[in-house]
Amino acid sequence: MLNHQTPALSEGSPVSATLESLRIKQLEEQSAALRNSVICAFNQLLDLKDLNTGVHSTRLAEWGMRVGQELGLEESELQNLEVAALLHDIGKVGIPDAILRKPGRLDPDEYALMKKHSEYGWAVLRMLPGFERAALDILHHHESFDGKGYPAGLKDTEIPVVSRIVCVIDAFDAMVSSRPYRKGLPYEEAVRRLNEASGTQFDPVVVRTFLSFAQAEMSTVFAAAGTSVSSAL
Ligand SMILES: [Fe+2]
Numbered sequence: 001m002l003n004h005q006t007p008a009l010s011e012g013s014p015v016s017a018t019l020e021s022l023r024i025k026q027l028e029e030q031s032a033a034l035r036n037s038v039i040c041a042f043n044q045l046l047d048l049k050d051l052n053t054g055v056h057s058t059r060l061a062e063w064g065m066r067v068g069q070e071l072g073l074e075e076s077e078l079q080n081l082e083v084a085a086l087l088h089d090i091g092k093v094g095i096p097d098a099i100l101r102k103p104g105r106l107d108p109d110e111y112a113l114m115k116k117h118s119e120y121g122w123a124v125l126r127m128l129p130g131f132e133r134a135a136l137d138i139l140h141h142h143e144s145f146d147g148k149g150y151p152a153g154l155k156d157t158e159i160p161v162v163s164r165i166v167c168v169i170d171a172f173d174a175m176v177s178s179r180p181y182r183k184g185l186p187y188e189e190a191v192r193r194l195n196e197a198s199g200t201q202f203d204p205v206v207v208r209t210f211l212s213f214a215q216a217e218m219s220t221v222f223a224a225a226g227t228s229v230s231s232a233l
Pocket residue numbers: 088089117141142
């Protein structure tokens with residue numbers, strides 16, 4: 001009589017190793033899909049609160065990845081960088097609209113509340129498995145290289161590298177972008193301000209790395225704003 005029983009796979013056999021690697025690949029794909037869904041969901045939340053200019057966050061992610069790659073960050077750090085660049089201001093959903101949309105200068109109390117957004121962002125994202133590291137990077141995206149930033153007053157390399165990158169590109173993007181109540185700065189003026197604060201507010205290595213390719217990227221920024229680099233200069 002024929003025996004139809006499947007023979008047990010011995011541990012360490014080539015077949016069991018193949019099955020194991022297939023399983024790992026499947027789990028990695030599932031976790032990447034989950035990660036993307038979470039990013040999309042939070043982006044929609046930012047949209048609802050009118051905090052997300054889609055172009056702004058996509059641009060930040062592209063610039064951030066470029067700086068990260070030039071600085072030789074590992075793949076896992078690049079993944080965190082992408083999340084942090086896209087969702088760094090997610091905590092602003094917890095800030096009252098009257099403060100977020102105030103066209104004038106914030107008074108000290110309002111500014112103190114506004115500064116809470118990095119902690120709020122951390123508090124939300126750290127709850128999600130796989131986002132713990134990006135949550136910390138978001139927590140520190142307003143630290144200053146000289147230790148005068150917030151919330152922890154970290155300085156120099158105490159600040160996570162991802163946070164140092166997001167800090168520079170976010171500040172630069174904010175400078176060159178136009179808002180309903182003000183026009184964006186010309187490219188050269190934004191570069192001057194970035195260089196001026198390099199070593200105090202910003203990590204000089206990140207500034208140098210970003211500026212090494214920034215000018216070539218500017219045509220995209222100004223095209224999105226409906227103008228051109230030359231006319232904006
Ligand atoms: Fe922020």
